Amino acid sequence: MIHTSEYCAVGHPDRTCDYVASFILDRYLERDPHARVALEVQLKDCFCTLSGEVTSRYRFTGSELAELCREAIRRIGYTDEYLARWGEGNVISGSGVEVTTHISHQSEDIAQGVNREGWGDQGIFWGLAVDDPARGNMPKDYWLARKIAQELCERRFGGLDVKTLVTVEDGKAAECFVAIPILPECEEAATGTVRNFVQSILGGECRVTVNGTGRYVKHGSIGDCGTTGRKLVADFYGGNSKIGGGSPWGKDPSKADVTLNVLARVKALEYMRDNRLDEVRCAISCCIGRPEIRVSFFDAADNLLETHVEADPPSHVIERLGLRLPGYAQACAEGLFGNE
Numbered sequence: 001m002i003h004t005s006e007y008c009a010v011g012h013p014d015r016t017c018d019y020v021a022s023f024i025l026d027r028y029l030e031r032d033p034h035a036r037v038a039l040e041v042q043l044k045d046c047f048c049t050l051s052g053e054v055t056s057r058y059r060f061t062g063s064e065l066a067e068l069c070r071e072a073i074r075r076i077g078y079t080d081e082y083l084a085r086w087g088e089g090n091v092i093s094g095s096g097v098e099v100t101t102h103i104s105h106q107s108e109d110i111a112q113g114v115n116r117e118g119w120g121d122q123g124i125f126w127g128l129a130v131d132d133p134a135r136g137n138m139p140k141d142y143w144l145a146r147k148i149a150q151e152l153c154e155r156r157f158g159g160l161d162v163k164t165l166v167t168v169e170d171g172k173a174a175e176c177f178v179a180i181p182i183l184p185e186c187e188e189a190a191t192g193t194v195r196n197f198v199q200s201i202l203g204g205e206c207r208v209t210v211n212g213t214g215r216y217v218k219h220g221s222i223g224d225c226g227t228t229g230r231k232l233v234a235d236f237y238g239g240n241s242k243i244g245g246g247s248p249w250g251k252d253p254s255k256a257d258v259t260l261n262v263l264a265r266v267k268a269l270e271y272m273r274d275n276r277l278d279e280v281r282c283a284i285s286c287c288i289g290r291p292e293i294r295v296s297f298f299d300a301a302d303n304l305l306e307t308h309v310e311a312d313p314p315s316h317v318i319e320r321l322g323l324r325l326p327g328y329a330q331a332c333a334e335g336l337f338g339n340e
Helices: 013-031 062-076 080-086 108-115 140-154 184-202 259-275 314-321 328-334
Strands: 002-008 036-044 047-055 098-104 123-130 163-169 172-179 207-210 279-286 293-298 304-310
Touching (some): 002 140, 013 047, 013 062, 013 328, 047 062, 062 098, 062 328, 123 259, 140 163, 140 172, 140 184, 184 207, 259 279, 259 293, 259 314
Parallel strands (some): 047 098
Antiparallel strands (some): 002 163, 163 172, 279 293
């Protein structure tokens, strides 16, 4: 069996946008746990656009929202000091980002369905559980890709915009690609350090490639445009599971994109443990404005094990999972699943 997964650290521009949206959602939930928030962020060079819908008892001004965007980017590590190290034209600092905001209220058509205890969107959501407690019950290739990316950032072997891709063959790591910004004057030494560190995790027999083009200096939104919700496979289970279309970042729990993805993971874990299975997938679907959800379970071979309909009101599910509390930015940085 061959499985491959990639992971992107929050310094990657797409995931920076996910983090910014989640950071702002946290600030709303601190002030109004029942705020209805759906935010999208785009970041290119030093220009950030924040768009979406917010209905809340608390209202941030446009200038306050702009400063929250800048603060979130600084918290990732894109500071004035970081900019000075890498040089103008190679990276951004949060302090220098110009922000444009386009925020309206939640549509009345959607709100009426949420008000009567229905979900705020329709969609399909997948949860996966693998019987591997040492790796957070996550697929090995995904767990390794995430571990390497996060540790490379924490240890500051290079820049913050890190992507990793790990292939596991018959349970053993066979190949790994790493993209990590490296200053030209340290290229040879740093590349060797990164390669040795990765092989210390994956084993000396694993083939490791660092920066396939041979040079990687421009990074973050200078090298690539970032947009929320564009790294769903990296957010969930890598190349090991089907996924729905909804991003979990920047949306309050009534939208279902975070709540039913989390519920699908919880139900997959419970079903796997209760039935002593090696691997379980849980699929959940819902209709906007209605409380019912269809829950289906599948084994590793994609055989249907069980399907049924539940009608627990969304507010009960949200409270049970604790999703009205701030903590979305931290989950975005650390990984939504496998840290339960």
